[in-house]
Amino acid sequence: MLMKLTGGKIYDPAHGIDGEVRDIYVRDGRIVERPTDVKFDQEIDVRGKVVMAGAIDMHTHIGGGKVNIARTMLPEDHAADVVARTELMRSGCGHAAPSTLTAGYRYAEMGYTAGFEPAILPINARQAHMEMHDTPIIDKGGYVMLGSDDFLLRMMAANNDQEAINNYVAWTMNHSHAIGVKVVNPGGINAFKFNQRKLDLDEKNHYYGVTPREILLRLARAVKELGVPHPLHVHGCNLGVPGNLDTTINTMEGIEGLPMHMTHIQFHSYGTEGDFKFSSGSAQIAEQINKHKNITVDVGQILFGQTVTASGDNMRQHAAHPHAHPNKWVCMDIECDAGCGVLPFKYKDQSYVNALQWMIGLETFLMVDDPWRVFLTTDHPNGAPFTSYPHLIKLLMDKTFRNDVLSQLHPEAQKASHLASLDREYTLYEIAIMTRAGAAKLVGLADRGHLGVGGAADITVYTDNPDREKMFTTPDYVFKDGNMVVKDGHLIDVTWGTTHVVKPNYDISIEKQLKPYFDRYHTQKMGNFKISDDEISDDGRGSITVQPLLLGAKYDY
Amino acid sequence: MTEMTEPGIWQEVPSPFCGIASDDLVIKVDGNDVTILENGDDITKAGFETAITDLSPRFNGRDVSLDEAVSHAAQLIRDAKQPVIGGLATDLNGCRAAMALADKSRATVDNMDSTATFRNLLVLQDTGWMTTTLTEVRNRVDVLLVVGTDIESDFPRFYERMVWNKESMFNQDIESRQVIYLGKTPSGDASTSPKGKKAQVLACDDADLPEVLSVLRALIKGKLIQAKQVGGLAVSDLEALAETLKQAKYSVVTWSAGNLDFDHAETSVQMICELVKDLNLKTRSSGLPLGGRDGAMTANQVSAWQSGYPMRTNFSRGFPDYDPYLSDSNRMLVNGEVDTLVWVSSFNVQRTPPQSLAKTIVIGRSGMTFEQEPEVFIPVGVPGIDHVGRTFRLDSVVSIPLRKLRDSGLPSTHDVLTAIENAL
Amino acid sequence: MSALTFTLKTAPALVQRIDCSALTSDALAEKSLKDIAEIELQTGNTTVRADSVFDISGDDVNNIVFVNSSDKLDFVGHSMTTGKITVEGNVGAYTGIFMDGGNIEVNGDTGIYTACEMKSGQIKINGNTGDFVGGARPGRKNGMTGGTVIITGNSGDRTGDHMRRGMILIEGNAGDYCAARMVSGTIAVLGDTGAHLAYAMKRGTVLLTQTPSRGISANFNDCGSHTLAFLPLLFASFAKLDSKFAQVESFSRVQRYAGDLAGIGMGEILVKI
Missing domain, CATH: 3.40.50.740 (Rossmann fold)
Structure with missing residues (x-):
């Protein structure tokens, strides 16, 4: 099947293409050179339209135990947003915590072709993959959580060498089928089980005597030495605590130049100034990001309305429980591995704190210079459901609109923010970096996020509408692996994406330690903990795509 | 990993039959005949050995x-x-x-x-809960409170695997673990410690369990209760229980919704979950809903x-x-x-x-x-x-x-x- | 003008339940008899025309009557704000759900969730009710937030569960878990109450004219006898109601019990002395 997209304005930052008019050729799911045989099976006129690669959401809670707890807990969220069955689509529902089927359809209709679950507990990876398997169209993958698990912490307490830690990390990644490594409140989830209620960067976990800083260094080093493209993905200490901007800055400096991605940085950018003892730290944080080229961030923008916060950070979620709205919540301690916390939450524009949070997120976007190192997320659903991305893009691209919305918010919060004075408007090219080229590079997807020859034909075509929210809500076309799946914002075909993983090398002799460890302490055998490839491909709909490791990776067994 | 180590013998076979999913079974397969060689119990035997017809x-x-x-x-x-x-x-x-x-x-x-499961689901959807998982219990529990449930009849290997295990990750003295039954009396000896320490039993009928739990929660909160008795139990005994839970480092409050077999039992389950949340204001405690067969x-x-x-x-x-x-x-x-x-x-x-x-x-x-x-x-x-x-x-x-x-x-x-x- | 009457056909007997939410004064305003006959009503996994299950006659959309009613008719009075609905016979679940005005009278028994999340108006049941009168659907925090429910017979279990405001008046006996998880509002009972009265009650008032046969449970403390000035005012408000409550001689001396002590304990059970 040979297809030609004629005359579109191409935004392909991976190849430096900024709005040039070019044709794109697709054959068998890949982007190919201009072919010599000019007989096209399909030719689509996209003159005047904006063409980008399919968008990539590098941090979205789409699968796993805590997401399903959120769904089960919130029948009222679903009843208000039901989706009827059609010839093509299964029925579903949900606003903040949609069904997996609905989530996949909506992502595709919005021009997204990949989503990554950022907090996969190794012991729950099986479920995360089950849910992602039932998420149609988009490609998927995830980052596996370490840092509060007993095995790592006892290795660190025993001062095991870095190679041993690297082996364990690689082993975990392989058997959880992950593409990255996540750490949430390093050591903090674990400390909470020992009744520690907070854990600062240089504070020791009571039982292991290990600090978050040490955990971060060990894991960041492991990720680098293993050649995993995605930097250590860090949900830092003290999420949501006023004054945590210092912790965040110390964390960035403390990683000693190793690549590190700090996620939903907005929640970690708070000062304590003013009458409300809650102020914006975005300027200082942005300065640090600009200074330290080894740091990347995603914002975790909040938007007003009802949503649900679902996180691995049971320590902070438990502390936040008085703010749950409606008043119901879950906290779990999980398998001496990690934990989770689910709190429904409503962000109100007339709340000083929520209004300022909104401003902090936008300030951060606008003050970070390098669009290759800042990423567009709402930490779905923690800040807002992913369906709000087009609205967020409009806020970034349209200063007048942004300031109009700003002027309606809590007046004291407006005074506490300098957002109104930030004139910057994101360009289409920069949006394409943040949601395509940069995201693919960050996650380690060699053949996605760009429109160059050899890339997968995940392509989104938009009408160039000055109302950017309308534009990004309703793409004209979305192609997934060369198949047209969306036309005029509506799904016309359902396909099933692949699961992207990396396979860092490890020394299998680590199983000599792990097997007896599981036997002695765990309630599942090591062998049954491991997830086979068959489980991912399953009934044939699924597949595994192994992405390359970075060259110069230290280990080659 | 479940594997055949010699012809016809499978190791590390997991059981899908009861909710605990023990996966240390050794099973022999000969044609269509399946026999458990090691680590079976009544439930897994019935599960694996029932013949095809x-x-x-x-x-x-x-x-x-x-x-x-x-x-x-x-x-x-x-x-x-x-x-x-x-x-x-x-x-x-x-x-x-x-x-x-x-x-x-x-x-x-x-x-x-579902009749049983919904006693839990309705609570999850109304106020939520703080719960834990089996490996956490195995390694951390110091006080196990069993509410309205006889664990061993539905989960024969629970105590062997989750409470009286040989050792814990954190070098806890396993023998020091306390088991307390509130409601039903244990049907056997599984709850007795390896050195013969029997479970404490505060027995009451299902009909009285709701108020017993409510009084227990009130006592945990430090409220003054006028009554001296509730459900045939002395309030002073419940006071002592409240104190034990408050002093524990990681108490686990467990129940089987299937065993709380009375109308509107979800309100009792909710009382259990809310008292667990109250305990977590100062110490650590988690619920463990049993079920899932x-x-x-x-x-x-x-x-x-x-x-x-x-x-x-x-x-x-x-x-x-x-x-x-x-x-x-x-x-x-x-x-x-x-x-x-x-x-x-x-x-x-x-x-x-x-x-x-x-x-x-x-x-x-x-x-x-x-x-x-x-x-x-x-x-x-x-x-x-x-x-x-x-x-x-x-x-x-x-x-x-x-x-x-x-x-x-x-x-x-x-x-x-x-x-x-x-x-x- | 004669009442718009829906007479349930006797044959074939109902097998699946019928969703009657489209048959209210609000929803039928401006509709002709022909329009009404054509309304599709959900039953099982399909819909049927209203006139295939009901014989329809009359023209006064503000005065609707269900004749030969059945306990398989659900959602009668759904979201109504005006008009009167009379039900001759038993009726099913969710009678008066989301009601915000108007009047429902049932001459028979109701199923579960009568007055579910009701906001205002009046429902009178000349018979017994099912469980969860004035309750909230699973996952929702507030049930009834206003209005009056009068029950001449007995109420089922969990009466007033998650009730937030409004009045439930029971002339007969209340079932088990009466006022359980009540958020606020008033429930008054002339007869006896069942087991687990006011379990997990947060706030609100349960007014009893006789001591419960089971006594008061240990999760409520006795606050002693009181003379409460608001009670005569409450009884005065009953005077206009079509209920035995209008004949009850006003009193102000009560024994007051506070609980559920497990929670914030601001609920009160008042028992006439």
């Missing part, structure tokens, strides 16, 4: 081919105005196929153990991520609609509202469909017998014996990979339900 599907009692049976089933479902896909005791892919079929045929989905966890998990809702969800209007009362399949069947019932039961031959006026299609484990022959019977294999699969453990977070141990030729629930969906 029927291999042929039946229509109105007559042997027919699988295709014919599928075709008849599809006809019954197509004609139905209130189809129910019930039982739903099966593995991940069986549940997936059931959900797809329900969506297409505008049916209601329910699981055979015969695939109940799996059905609810799959339904929640595919439709947004757990069991008792109907697709009558073309979209998922959740009503634990009107879509309670037991109620619907008793009230004569169901015309076609698809009963899925692939783990336990005893779990046959309830008697009703509905035309019944049974997708059941081979070995099942009926007082009243269903319109259609399709014998299927057991996940974890006849085909690979995955099921969820009772603590909802952990799931287990099930293997294929023999070649009986029996189809899987997934394949049969998918064929029926395609034939619609």
Whole structure:
């Protein structure tokens, strides 16, 4: 099947293409050179339209135990947003915590072709993959959580060498089928089980005597030495605590130049100034990001309305429980591995704190210079459901609109923010970096996020509408692996994406330690903990795509 | 990993039958005969060793081919105005196929153990909870409070694996663990420590348990209770219990919703969960809901991520609609509202469909017998014996990979339900 | 003008339940008899025309009557704000759900969730009710937030569960878990109350004219006898109601019990002295 997209304005930052008019050729799911045989099976006129690669959401809670707890807990969220069955689509529902089927359809209709679950507990990876398997169209993958698990912490307490830690990390990644490594409140989830209620960067976990800083260094080093493209993905200490901007800055400096991605940085950018003892730290944080080229961030923008916060950070979620709205919540301690916390939450524009949070997120976007190192997320659903991305893009691209919305918010919060004075408007090219080229590079997807020859034909075509929210809500076309799946914002075909993983090398002799460890302490055998490839491909709909490791990776067994 | 270490002998076999999902079974397979050699108990023995009988599907009692049976089933479902896909005791892919079929045929989905499960689900949906999982219990519990439940009759290996294990990750003195029963009295000795320390028992009837729990929660909060007695228990004994829980470092409060077998028991479960939250203001404590046999966890998990809702969800209007009362399949069947019932039961031959006026299609484990022959019977294999699969453990977070141990030729629930969906 | 009457056909007997939410004064305003006959009502997994299950006659959309009613008719009075609905016979679940005005009178028994999340108006049941009168649907925090429910017979279990405001008056006996998880509002009972009275009650008032046969549970403390000035005012407000409550002789001396002590304990059970 040979297809030609004629005359579109191409935004392909991976190849430096900024709005040039070019044709794109697709054959068998890949982007190919201009072919010599000019007989096209399909030719689509996209003159005047904006063409980008399919968008990539590098941090979205789409699968796993805590997401399903959120769904089960919130029948009222679903009843208000039901989706009827059609010839093509299964029925579903949900606003903040949609069904997996609905989530996949909506992502595709919005021009997204990949989503990554950022907090996969190794012991729950099986479920995360089950849910992602039932998420149609988009490609998927995830980052596996370490840092509060007993095995790592006892290795660190025993001062095991870095190679041993690297082996364990690689082993975990392989058997959880992950593409990255996540750490949430390093050591903090674990400390909470020992009744520690907070854990600062240089504070020791009571039982292991290990600090978050040490955990971060060990894991960041492991990720680098293993050649995993995605930097250590860090949900830092003290999420949501006023004054945590210092912790965040110390964390960035403390990683000693190793690549590190700090996620939903907005929640970690708070000062304590003013009458409300809650102020914006975005300027200082942005300065640090600009200074330290080894740091990347995603914002975790909040938007007003009802949503649900679902996180691995049971320590902070438990502390936040008085703010749950409606008043119901879950906290779990999980398998001496990690934990989770689910709190429904409503962000109100007339709340000083929520209004300022909104401003902090936008300030951060606008003050970070390098669009290759800042990423567009709402930490779905923690800040807002992913369906709000087009609205967020409009806020970034349209200063007048942004300031109009700003002027309606809590007046004291407006005074506490300098957002109104930030004139910057994101360009289409920069949006394409943040949601395509940069995201693919960050996650380690060699053949996605760009429109160059050899890339997968995940392509989104938009009408160039000055109302950017309308534009990004309703793409004209979305192609997934060369198949047209969306036309005029509506799904016309359902396909099933692949699961992207990396396979860092490890020394299998680590199983000599792990097997007896599981036997002695765990309630599942090591062998049954491991997830086979068959489980991912399953009934044939699924597949595994192994992405390359970075060259110069230290280990080659 | 479940593997055959010598011909016919499988190691590390996981059990999908009770909620604990022990996976240290050693099993011998000879043709279609399956025998547990090591680590079995009453539940896993019944699960693994029940013999295959029927291999042929039946229509109105007559042997027919699988295709014919599928075709008849599809006809019954197509004609139905209130189809129910019930039982739903099966593995991940069986549940997936059931959900797809329900969506297409505008049916209601329910699981055979929903009466019990909903005592927990309604609490999750109203106020939530703080809970823990089995490995945490095994390594951390210092005080185990067992509410209204006799653990060992439904979970024979619970104490062996989760409480009286040899050692803990944190070098805890296992013998120092305290076990306290509030409500039912233990039926056996499983709760007695290795050195012979018996569980403390504060016995009361189910009828009194709600108020006993309410008083306990009030005492944990430091409230003054005028009454001296509640449910036959001295309030001073409950005061001592409250103190024990407050002094514990990681108490685990456990219950089996199936054992709290009285009307509106969810309000008692809620009281348990709220008192656990109160304990966490100062120390650490977690709830542990026991349950999940015969695939109940799996059905609810799959339904929640595919439709947004757990069991008792109907697709009558073309979209998922959740009503634990009107879509309670037991109620619907008793009230004569169901015309076609698809009963899925692939783990336990005893779990046959309830008697009703509905035309019944049974997708059941081979070995099942009926007082009243269903319109259609399709014998299927057991996940974890006849085909690979995955099921969820009772603590909802952990799931287990099930293997294929023999070649009986029996189809899987997934394949049969998918064929029926395609034939619609 | 004669009442718009829906007479349930006797044959064929109902098998599946019927969703009657489209048959209210609000929803039928401006509709002709022909329009009404054509309304599709959800039953099981399909819909049927209203005139295939009901014989329809009359023209006064503000005065609707269901004749030969059945306990399989659900959602009668759904979201109504005006008009009167009379039900002759038993009726099913969710009678008066989301009601915000108008009047429902049932001459028979009701199923579960009568007055579910009701906001205002009046429902009178000349018979017994099912469970969860004035309750909230699963997952929702507030049930009834206003209006009055009068029950001449007995109420089922969990009466007033998650009730937030409004009045439930029971002339007969209340079932088990009466006022359980009540958020606020008033429930008054002339007869006896069942087991687990006011379990997990947060706030609100349960007014009893006789001591419960089971006594008061240990999760409530006895606050002694009181003379409460608001009670005569409450009884005065009953005077206009079509209920035995209008004949009850006003009193102000009560024994007051506070609980559920497990929670914030601001609920009160008042028992006439």
